[in-house]
Amino acid sequence: MSTDVTVSTSAVAINDVSVRFQSKRAEVTAIQQVSLDVAPGEFVSIVGPSGCGKSTLLKLVSGLLAPSSGTVTLLGEQVRGPRHDIGFVFQRAALLEWRSARRNILLQAEMRGMNSAEAGKRADELIEMTGLSGFENALPHELSGGMQQRVALCRALLHQPRVLLMDEPFGALDALTREQMNVELHRVWRETGTTVLLVTHSIAESVYLANRVIVLTRRPAVVNEIIEVDLPADRDYSATMARPEFASATAHIRDLLGAVTGHD
Amino acid sequence: MNTVQADRWRGVVERTWRPAALLAACLAIWHLVTVTGLVEAYLVPSPAKTFGLLVDKWSYLSGHTWVTTYETILGFVIAGILGVLMAVAMVYSRTVESTAYPILLFAQVIPKIAIAPLFVVWLGFGFEPKVIVAVLMAFFPVVISTVTGLKSVDTEMLELAATMGGGPVKTFVKIRFPAALPHLFAGLKVAVTLAVTGAVVGEFVGSNEGLGYVILQANGNMDTPMLFAGLIVISLVGVLLFLLLDLAEKLMLPWHASRRGAAVTTLLAKGGS
Numbered sequence A: 001m002s003t004d005v006t007v008s009t010s011a012v013a014i015n016d017v018s019v020r021f022q023s024k025r026a027e028v029t030a031i032q033q034v035s036l037d038v039a040p041g042e043f044v045s046i047v048g049p050s051g052c053g054k055s056t057l058l059k060l061v062s063g064l065l066a067p068s069s070g071t072v073t074l075l076g077e078q079v080r081g082p083r084h085d086i087g088f089v090f091q092r093a094a095l096l097e098w099r100s101a102r103r104n105i106l107l108q109a110e111m112r113g114m115n116s117a118e119a120g121k122r123a124d125e126l127i128e129m130t131g132l133s134g135f136e137n138a139l140p141h142e143l144s145g146g147m148q149q150r151v152a153l154c155r156a157l158l159h160q161p162r163v164l165l166m167d168e169p170f171g172a173l174d175a176l177t178r179e180q181m182n183v184e185l186h187r188v189w190r191e192t193g194t195t196v197l198l199v200t201h202s203i204a205e206s207v208y209l210a211n212r213v214i215v216l217t218r219r220p221a222v223v224n225e226i227i228e229v230d231l232p233a234d235r236d237y238s239a240t241m242a243r244p245e246f247a248s249a250t251a252h253i254r255d256l257l258g259a260v261t262g263h264d
Numbered sequence B: 001m002n003t004v005q006a007d008r009w010r011g012v013v014e015r016t017w018r019p020a021a022l023l024a025a026c027l028a029i030w031h032l033v034t035v036t037g038l039v040e041a042y043l044v045p046s047p048a049k050t051f052g053l054l055v056d057k058w059s060y061l062s063g064h065t066w067v068t069t070y071e072t073i074l075g076f077v078i079a080g081i082l083g084v085l086m087a088v089a090m091v092y093s094r095t096v097e098s099t100a101y102p103i104l105l106f107a108q109v110i111p112k113i114a115i116a117p118l119f120v121v122w123l124g125f126g127f128e129p130k131v132i133v134a135v136l137m138a139f140f141p142v143v144i145s146t147v148t149g150l151k152s153v154d155t156e157m158l159e160l161a162a163t164m165g166g167g168p169v170k171t172f173v174k175i176r177f178p179a180a181l182p183h184l185f186a187g188l189k190v191a192v193t194l195a196v197t198g199a200v201v202g203e204f205v206g207s208n209e210g211l212g213y214v215i216l217q218a219n220g221n222m223d224t225p226m227l228f229a230g231l232i233v234i235s236l237v238g239v240l241l242f243l244l245l246d247l248a249e250k251l252m253l254p255w256h257a258s259r260r261g262a263a264v265t266t267l268l269a270k271g272g273s
């Protein structure tokens, strides 16, 4: 088989990408010659110091931002402008406050002009899967932060995207809710088989959920190291936390992040 | 009477008793000032006389009230439609925004009383100049509030919309415009009260009907009771239109009203995650 096949079978292929922002005073290089391949169905976590370019990386993949140089390929097709075959979850749930939880999820279907009966059925499945049952008709301000983020997740999954992008989705939640959300996201990922790129500040979260953890350096971000997570596919939360592989992976990442942020 | 009804009733009383007491106090002072002869009756008529006149001459006043109300509503509706369209154009086009903003501001700072005579010269003594002055008064707050509202949508929501691929029209209809409605309503409420002023100013300048005309006539005849009655009716028209908009807002944006109100408690009682 030729090497072309490996490229086209990646869900996401980031090839020698740099991003420079032009501000009034100076030019800021956010990302410098980053390359990364993500296999279909893979869960990849991205960690790195604040402001190093993690959000920028996800915006590149979704096509919300164009690279200054290099190419991004999503599902075999080069990214040129906003892509519709992804799901996106931000740190803030970004819900429409006049719509109920269910109708917020269905916004995805309305914007895409999906068949409404099918979309409704799919929304109900997702509501069930994420434990939102009983809160379908609640308005966003009546939901807790964790619930709001579940709604955002359902909305991002409604059209069954093959790639899910998450930018610090649990960053605003308390520790306990965050753990619950981790367990749920793990289950959702196992059930849907979606490719996930997760940006996070939590080292534990990055390791628990992922097949691989990408550690970025300070700005301009380059890939510092890629850690293969050597844990079983199906992960019970407490059992995983207790494993020596988990401890060594998190310790290693902490070292790397300490090394890149330490001598500031 | 069950407890919910009792609570609601108590709420109404709680909200209204203070303004009602203040109004009563004002009427009492007005009454005392006139009864004691502190102020001459031809300068300030007593409340009894004023309200008596209001009732006696209602057939005369009601026709003029209707004229002013009609001019106000027409001016308000035109200002509302033009204002929203202008705001949308300004938000979606830098060029329109930079071109229109200075002119808009200029049009706003020109005293309407000073240009009203011009409209009478151009358009005569009919309702048109009054409507135009009302539009000019009401337009600005609608534009400013709608622009603010349309710009208040957070960028992440718009980025999400871009990944959903609905295009600009669906993004506007489903996301941007509804998000702007609370701001728009705030602007409309200011606008409607200004439209009343605009219509009356238009009538002052040249007219043979409307409450502005009534007041001007009463003034000329030193008929202070009629002058006071006219003022009271104008205020009532403004207050009524304002309350109608307030009601429309509550009906159309229950999510916005309840976010500020106490309806949250019902769901919190059910328990969150």
Ligand SMILES: Nc1ncnc2c1ncn2[C@@H]1O[C@H](COP(=O)(O)OP(=O)(O)O)[C@@H](O)[C@H]1O
Pocket: A021, A022, A023, A028, A030, A048, A049, A050, A051, A052, A053, A054, A055, A056, A057, A219
């Ligand atoms: N639109 C922009 N214009 C200018 N600079 C930007 C822009 N977006 C991001 N940056 C800069 O690029 C760097 C990376 O940003 P970001 O990707 O948001 O970092 P983070 O890793 O915290 O998500 C930051 O220093 C930020 O200030």
Ligand SMILES: [Mg+2]
Pocket: A054, A055, A056, A167
């Ligand atoms: Mg970020």
